[in-house]
Amino acid sequence: MAGKRTRILLSLAGIAVVGAAALFYLTLPAPLPEAHWAGLGEPDTANGERVFWAGGCVSCHAAPGSEGDAKKVLAGGLALKSPFGTFHVPNISPDPAAGIGSWTLAQFGNAMTRGVGPGGEHLYPSFPYNSYARMTPKDVNDLFGFLKTLPASANVAPPHELPFPFNQRIALGGWKLLFFNDGPRAPLSASGDQVKRGQYLVEGLGHCGECHTPRNPLGGFKSGEWLAGAPNPEGQGRIPDITPGSKSIGQWSEADIVTYLETGFTPEFDSVGGSMVEVQQNMARLPAEDREAIAAYLKAIPAL
Incomplete structure (x- = not known):
């Protein structure tokens, strides 16, 4: 009887281990391959600017209180308060150290459309990649090209202020599994x-x-x-x-x-x-x- 109970417990433990491993695998960051971003050619910066305004980049990434042309200095620093803590918007200017000046197109594209940072980490959905996931590779390439034409800033935004467990990025894989998608949001009564x-x-x-x-x-x-x-x-x-x-x-x-x-x-x-x-x-x-x-x-x- 004891041997049977032991076999059952070992079987359950094995199932739990396999289930945990499968869940871990399913929630790993999933960037698109380098080939997805290859061959797009020189960016069309005029279209990139159109994408820039449609995407509302200045609304979050310009320094708080900036006006006029200063809004195009995407120094970050805005504090976004939420039920999960306070997110600090990063610098996305062309500065190679403080901003995204050293990023590749693939790193930028995967941040925009997959919520994966340049180091392969999950990004918080306070950055709306769950919407930007619908962007075409051309628009990503054109936007990246346009951002490179803007002024650089050496400002370093403070780290996010998030309590446990929200400060554990590994949990974002589960969030993505539940909510991240690039499909249509609602049925439409018209087409064209x-x-x-x-x-x-x-x-x-x-x-x-x-x-x-x-x-x-x-x-x-x-x-x-x-x-x-x-x-x-x-x-x-x-x-x-x-x-x-x-x-x-x-x-x-x-x-x-x-x-x-x-x-x-x-x-x-x-x-x-x-x-x-x-x-x-x-x-x-x-x-x-x-x-x-x-x-x-x-x-x-x-x-x-």
Whole structure:
């Protein structure tokens, strides 16, 4: 009887070891191979600048309080408070020591689209790679080329201030296993190139869902509530529902949305406020067809 019990315990222990090893393997950082980023040629820096504004890089990576051309000095330093602790935005200027000046395209691309740092470590999803995962290799290459044209800064951002267990990057592999994906966020009621472009901008480059979609206790998007509004990550008020069924933007026409993104004025003659101010200023720098594509997409997602 004792021998049988021992065999059972050993079998269970073996299953646990195999299960733990499988889980560890499944949650390892998974960068794309070097070949994925090869052969892209010289970057188109004009398109890179378009990607730069669509991606809202200055909103987080410019030094706090910077204005005008100083916003293009991506020195980092902004403190992002969250339920998991405080994240300090890094320097992504071309400085080879403090910034990303010594990075390869593959390292940059894997950070942007896979959430893997240059040393092979998991990155925290306070950096919205869960949205940027939808970026095309061309746009990644063009953005990287454009960033190299910007001024360098030697500023070194402080380390993140995260309590245990959130300071354990190994746990991010489990988070990615649960929530990381590069697929469509919601079914669409319309198709065509314009809506597809809007989907790419809203779900990918513009990472609109990072603020406008509610999250579960683990920080993943709540299923079936894409762009349905969420608590303000800055701590006050609420980020609005921007689906077609909302009481605010849901009543706007596509032209109203386009005007808002261009000018910052609503159909009710109100003006943009809060953290959306900088987002709108970024969107105003895009070609008109991009703002029109965003509006078309926002009318094509499900009403909640």
